[in-house]
Amino acid sequence: MHDHDLDLIAEYASDLLVGGDASRAADLVRRCADCAQEFADHREIRQLLALAPPPALSEFERTRLRRSVLDSLAPPAATVPVWQRRFLAVVGTAAAMLVLVVGIGVLGDLGGDDSFTQAEGSDLTTTTIAADAFVPMAEDSAQDEAMGALADGDSERLTEESVSGGGLPLLIDVGVVDDPAHLDAVLEELSALLLETTEPVPVEEALDFGASCAGTFEDEIPFEGEILGVVLATLNGVPTEIFLTGERTEPSVTMLVAPDCLTR
Amino acid sequence: MNEPDRDRDLMARAATGDRGAFTELMDRHEDMVFAVAMRLMRDREAAFDATQETFLTLFRKADRYSGESAVSTWLYRVATNTCLDLLRKQKRRRAEALPEHHDEADPTAREPFEAVEVRGDIETALAAIPVDFRAAVVLSDIHGLSIAEMADILEVAPGTVKSRVFRGRRLLADKLGNLVDQPRRQRTDDA
Numbered sequence: 288m289h290d291h292d293l294d295l296i297a298e299y300a301s302d303l304l305v306g307g308d309a310s311r312a313a314d315l316v317r318r319c320a321d322c323a324q325e326f327a328d329h330r331e332i333r334q335l336l337a338l339a340p341p342p343a344l345s346e347f348e349r350t351r352l353r354r355s356v357l358d359s360l361a362p363p364a365a366t367v368p369v370w371q372r373r374f375l376a377v378v379g380t381a382a383a384m385l386v387l388v389v390g391i392g393v394l395g396d397l398g399g400d401d402s403f404t405q406a407e408g409s410d411l412t413t414t415t416i417a418a419d420a421f422v423p424m425a426e427d428s429a430q431d432e433a434m435g436a437l438a439d440g441d442s443e444r445l446t447e448e449s450v451s452g453g454g455l456p457l458l459i460d461v462g463v464v465d466d467p468a469h470l471d472a473v474l475e476e477l478s479a480l481l482l483e484t485t486e487p488v489p490v491e492e493a494l495d496f497g498a499s500c501a502g503t504f505e506d507e508i509p510f511e512g513e514i515l516g517v518v519l520a521t522l523n524g525v526p527t528e529i530f531l532t533g534e535r536t537e538p539s540v541t542m543l544v545a546p547d548c549l550t551r
Numbered sequence: 552m553n554e555p556d557r558d559r560d561l562m563a564r565a566a567t568g569d570r571g572a573f574t575e576l577m578d579r580h581e582d583m584v585f586a587v588a589m590r591l592m593r594d595r596e597a598a599f600d601a602t603q604e605t606f607l608t609l610f611r612k613a614d615r616y617s618g619e620s621a622v623s624t625w626l627y628r629v630a631t632n633t634c635l636d637l638l639r640k641q642k643r644r645r646a647e648a649l650p651e652h653h654d655e656a657d658p659t660a661r662e663p664f665e666a667v668e669v670r671g672d673i674e675t676a677l678a679a680i681p682v683d684f685r686a687a688v689v690l691s692d693i694h695g696l697s698i699a700e701m702a703d704i705l706e707v708a709p710g711t712v713k714s715r716v717f718r719g720r721r722l723l724a725d726k727l728g729n730l731v732d733q734p735r736r737q738r739t740d741d742a
């Protein structure tokens with residue numbers, strides 16, 4: 288058998304031939320033992336490969352992949368202190384937050400009883416954002432407009448836009464923290480807890496604090512114990528972890544947020 | 552909207568920096584990318600790194616996607632090339648790690664991964680063939696890509712693709728030896 292016959296048989300076994308070439312190959316397979324063996328080998332290998340189960344990402348790897356990719360996409364954060372890179376939801380109704388992000392997703396328009404203040408001399412800021420400020424991600428322009436108002440530190444009631452899926456009684460309190468050491472200690476403790484976790488919990492969609500503060504929730508975040516969830520976000524291009532914890536006591540979540548996240 | 556059109560729409564949005572679109576693209580294709588990477592890299596952590604690099608490339612170069620080929624084809628290309636690049640780097644690092652006064656390399660010696668013991672396992676056998684053939688066989692016989700698509704992805708002529716697939720299968724048949732013959736004999740026995 289010549290090499291070109293081998294390739295002809297291989298093409299035939301790969302279903303690449305039609306017409307006269309296919310007939311010629313079929314004839315070779317019938318008449319020539321080597322050709323028949325070649326044909327059988329190709330078919331066998333194709334079948335074995337087709338039946339091989341695909342390697343799959345574990346849920347942990349999937350979560351890790353998304354975190355690492357999204358973190359890598361963020362601009363370098365060398366000028367931002369570590370403790371400012373994260374913000375933390377430690378009080379109150381993390382459960383409400385989870386419901387909100389699953390059900391609606393993205394902070395866009397700011398309506399209702401909104402307020403924004405920046406603590407003098409503090410590295411962090413306080414704001415309260417009404418739940419009906421959450422709209423789908425498509426509402427970019429309204430979101431930007433709203434963020435513009437927020438960025439100005441405007442504590443006045445902002446223009447209400449139509450909000451699809453709104454109405455959840457959620458407030459986000461962005462608390463003032465002027466003790467980086469304390470924040471780091473809390474984060475370290477929470478991170479240690481996170482390491483013990485194995486079971487994923489569905490948290491999805493994105494929390495977006497505006498064009499310069501886009502944040503993304505992971506789909507499935509492992510957690511355990513008192514931590515209700517962890518949100519991986521990017522605020523002003525800075526990788527951020529949001530830990531949701533505590534009991535639902537009232538429809539609000541307290542967060543600690545670096546002031547840059549609320550300015551454009 | 553069909554799947555390819557949905558992918559194109561997501562790519563267009565990802566090109567503008569829309570991370571939601573990018574995340575959805577990841578959701579749709581990460582298993583496929585990881586499966587390709589795993590089969591080419593043969594190491595879970597390396598496959599993970601390749602998958603990560605593939606999606607970073609996807610995001611950074613989303614604006615270069617012309618829309619002519621399917622997003623999945625584009626991703627196959629990025630994933631495959633990323634893996635091949637990483638493997639070449641690994642090979643270079645291994646070469647550089649040799650002591651200054653090492654023995655001359657044995658030109659007849661097989662590549663390190665060819666020394667893997669064949670245990671009658673298609674995955675093991677796959678890991679034991681040269682990576683160019685492995686890539687061709689994986690894309691063809693596991694992921695079902697056409698010769699034309701593979702020529703595009705691997706950036707070689709269609710004839711070269713066919714040659715690699717066929718030679719790759721022959722090498723696999725050699726590696727599997729008994730495994731390929733035994734089922735045939737068993738079927739004959741069963742009959």
